[in-house]
Amino acid sequence: MLYPSRKILPDHVPPELVVDYDTFSVDAPDGDFAAAMVRLRDSGVPALFWTQRNGGHWVATGSSQVRQILEDAANFSSRAMRVPKSANPVPPIIPLMLDPPEHHKYRRLIGPAMTPKKVQQLEDRARILSVDLIETIAPLGRCEFICDFAQQMPIAIFMGMLDLPAGDRDHIMAVVDRIIRPDVPETRMRGFEELADYTMAKVRERRASPGEDLVSQLALAQIDGELLDDAALQGLMSVLLLAGLDTVAGMLGFIVRFLATSPAHRRQLREEPALISSAIEEFLRRMAMVNLTREVERDVVLDGVLLKRGDLVVVSTPLGNFPQDGQDWLAVDFHRPRIAHTTFGAGPHFCLGAMLARAEIRIFLEEWLSRIPDFEIPESAELKVQVGAAAMIPQLPLIWSPIEKDAPTVFAGTISNSSAGLPTMRHPSSSAER
Numbered sequence: 001m002l003y004p005s006r007k008i009l010p011d012h013v014p015p016e017l018v019v020d021y022d023t024f025s026v027d028a029p030d031g032d033f034a035a036a037m038v039r040l041r042d043s044g045v046p047a048l049f050w051t052q053r054n055g056g057h058w059v060a061t062g063s064s065q066v067r068q069i070l071e072d073a074a075n076f077s078s079r080a081m082r083v084p085k086s087a088n089p090v091p092p093i094i095p096l097m098l099d100p101p102e103h104h105k106y107r108r109l110i111g112p113a114m115t116p117k118k119v120q121q122l123e124d125r126a127r128i129l130s131v132d133l134i135e136t137i138a139p140l141g142r143c144e145f146i147c148d149f150a151q152q153m154p155i156a157i158f159m160g161m162l163d164l165p166a167g168d169r170d171h172i173m174a175v176v177d178r179i180i181r182p183d184v185p186e187t188r189m190r191g192f193e194e195l196a197d198y199t200m201a202k203v204r205e206r207r208a209s210p211g212e213d214l215v216s217q218l219a220l221a222q223i224d225g226e227l228l229d230d231a232a233l234q235g236l237m238s239v240l241l242l243a244g245l246d247t248v249a250g251m252l253g254f255i256v257r258f259l260a261t262s263p264a265h266r267r268q269l270r271e272e273p274a275l276i277s278s279a280i281e282e283f284l285r286r287m288a289m290v291n292l293t294r295e296v297e298r299d300v301v302l303d304g305v306l307l308k309r310g311d312l313v314v315v316s317t318p319l320g321n322f323p324q325d326g327q328d329w330l331a332v333d334f335h336r337p338r339i340a341h342t343t344f345g346a347g348p349h350f351c352l353g354a355m356l357a358r359a360e361i362r363i364f365l366e367e368w369l370s371r372i373p374d375f376e377i378p379e380s381a382e383l384k385v386q387v388g389a390a391a392m393i394p395q396l397p398l399i400w401s402p403i404e405k406d407a408p409t410v411f412a413g414t415i416s417n418s419s420a421g422l423p424t425m426r427h428p429s430s431s432a433e434r
């Protein structure tokens, strides 16, 4: 465990609401985080319970509490984004860690980076990178999916959004690694500082020589007639990397773990590519993996439980997606009617990158399945789930029978060349004009 437990139970916490639960350690030997959270909820724990671990905090497990807390920014502040309070980055990551009305002033500054046109440009870039990566690893017959593929796409997207030079990639990867996989809490804080130093150096460069990119726009943006200060600039740029990195990598990992163990679902997607849009929604619902935190703004009673100002509440987004109504919500069903899920949050902080995230999942499904149609997890692999702000499978080894580059592959009843991909899909990276 990274952080110490609290020694004395706060006076307002009834002992019957205490559960010994470590939010950073989940019992998911099969690598299925959402199912583990559902098991916790169904194990008879209260819908709102307290744990002394990680500094002491509440945990919301009921689907109605999850949504209610996220939508109620007046009572549940975003000033703390993780437990314990000491683990929160300084300066804050903006707009994630701001509350309305301040929050909106900053959120609108990054909205223009997420328009459909901008997302399309980034998507094209991510598709080229993905095809390159997949075509490099396909002949090898094995890979470690998270490092070799899943983390590469969000980093490429971040670099594209901020127009960063390719030569900076290794530095960014190293910093990201310190933030996502810290050995001790200090490593994580050092990672945040390094990221802040890096982004500020870019701001200085673009101020001296502005371009059309987002860094230049942010460097010149004003709020209430003032240029943004360094802390706000650092926070805004960090969010574009951090909010889209372990989320997308984590989501892709859980999707791949599932597909590797379900030949029937792989076949369905290959034989019926039109199902991909609904498959994306079903994967988003089923594989949710973000744990959010809120700080109680003022004493409030929720479902009969008194939460005191300053208490922290961990809200696990998967638990908004598995209603307790007798239906089998753990089953993955591409024909399931679309439901409102909390995978991207709810309320004022609803994910700004949702369109981009969907595009990244689509690219993966289209480009990977057309080149590596069948794959599995080696029997010797032991899957672990690592839980931070987002849960992920940190190492996901895959094996498959390498397909020779020009060998024909059967898709949707037709024979196509494996490097040309699914016949009914758009493949800019493999088209002759590029």
Ligand code: HEM
Pocket (backbone or CB within 6 Å): 070, 078, 094, 095, 096, 097, 107, 110, 239, 240, 241, 243, 244, 245, 247, 248, 251, 289, 290, 292, 317, 342, 343, 344, 345, 346, 348, 349, 350, 351, 352, 353, 354, 356, 357
């Ligand atoms: C599957 C992938 C993703 C998931 C599951 C996800 C999930 C979330 C969630 C749950 C929130 C709400 C945070 C809160 O309420 O405190 C959020 C916010 C946010 N996300 Fe995502 N996200 C994903 C991908 C992305 C991507 C690709 C980007 C952009 C690069 C992005 C940018 C943001 C930003 C900027 C916010 C902050 C919005 C605000 O505070 O107003 N996300 N995301």
